[in-house]
Amino acid sequence: MHAPVPLHIPDGFLNLVVSVVCWVITIITLGLAVSKTNKSLGEKQIPLMGVMAAFIFAAQMINFPVAGGTSGHLLGGVLASVVLGPWAGMLVMTAVIALQALLFQDGGLLVMGANILNMGLVTAAIGYGLYRSVSGSSKVVKLGVIGVAAWLSVMAGALFTSLQLWLSGTSQLQVVIPAMMGVHALIGIGEALITVFAIAFIMQTRPDLLGEGSESAKGGKGWILTGGLVALLVVLISPLASGDPDGLERVAIDMGFIDAGLDAPYAIIPDYTLPFLGETAISTILAGVVGIVVVGLVAVLIGRGMKAKS
Numbered sequence: 001m002h003a004p005v006p007l008h009i010p011d012g013f014l015n016l017v018v019s020v021v022c023w024v025i026t027i028i029t030l031g032l033a034v035s036k037t038n039k040s041l042g043e044k045q046i047p048l049m050g051v052m053a054a055f056i057f058a059a060q061m062i063n064f065p066v067a068g069g070t071s072g073h074l075l076g077g078v079l080a081s082v083v084l085g086p087w088a089g090m091l092v093m094t095a096v097i098a099l100q101a102l103l104f105q106d107g108g109l110l111v112m113g114a115n116i117l118n119m120g121l122v123t124a125a126i127g128y129g130l131y132r133s134v135s136g137s138s139k140v141v142k143l144g145v146i147g148v149a150a151w152l153s154v155m156a157g158a159l160f161t162s163l164q165l166w167l168s169g170t171s172q173l174q175v176v177i178p179a180m181m182g183v184h185a186l187i188g189i190g191e192a193l194i195t196v197f198a199i200a201f202i203m204q205t206r207p208d209l210l211g212e213g214s215e216s217a218k219g220g221k222g223w224i225l226t227g228g229l230v231a232l233l234v235v236l237i238s239p240l241a242s243g244d245p246d247g248l249e250r251v252a253i254d255m256g257f258i259d260a261g262l263d264a265p266y267a268i269i270p271d272y273t274l275p276f277l278g279e280t281a282i283s284t285i286l287a288g289v290v291g292i293v294v295v296g297l298v299a300v301l302i303g304r305g306m307k308a309k310s
Helices: 016-040 043-060 077-084 086-104 112-132 139-167 173-205 221-236 247-255 281-309
Strands: 064-066 070-072
Touching (some): 016 086, 016 112, 016 139, 043 077, 064 173, 070 173, 077 112, 077 173, 086 281, 112 139, 139 173, 173 247
């Protein structure tokens, strides 16, 4: 058994200027998200934010294999934005990505703004924009568009990362873009399949959840329990995740800049394992349980904070 490999940009891949610019863009966007969520968040949507954050965190622990000894994982931005609306979806994705960096040392601290921008903000915006463009269409059309949006969200995240690596002087543009886009075109297929399956399940069981992030979105106790159990089930199978490098790590290895990555200055639950249990299956499972509980609570607290101000 092994722990999931780290997934996000580490410190050292991007220079200070690019990292700061990404932080500025991210902070401005999150400020807008907070303002918009304050005006639209429904009381019953708050627990749903916790469930969605827990599920996305758990799903991201499962790396699935793609071609060439590379693995991919769910991003979840499209899923979050379709269920919660774009602004609450962005806040949930931010909670997940920030927790992964702060608690699990997955992704650097200086580059956290870039990771949130690439995997949380851009993906949510693309997903919700395309989904709402077919709001009056049939389920088949909606699911088709959601699948396309999920694939495009992965490609957009890969493109943004490529541009950041180039602007940082880490890699040449004409080399890094084909490498990143090529491998993530395959990873995006997995993202699309998982997202479509999840949304199809929601359409069948709780279609009322697919609102615009208003009071119409209801998160009953049955849904909360089901979502929590699904997240826990995903964590239980996380030790079976692929140990192959993910898309960015594979490109970094192949292009020779993997050693530019810096280790985190501290270790709490590194590599999704509890240090005192080592890299064992039970260690990964328990680390995942800690993660889904913490990120779920953080998302609920964010929701309560937003609702209190609305």
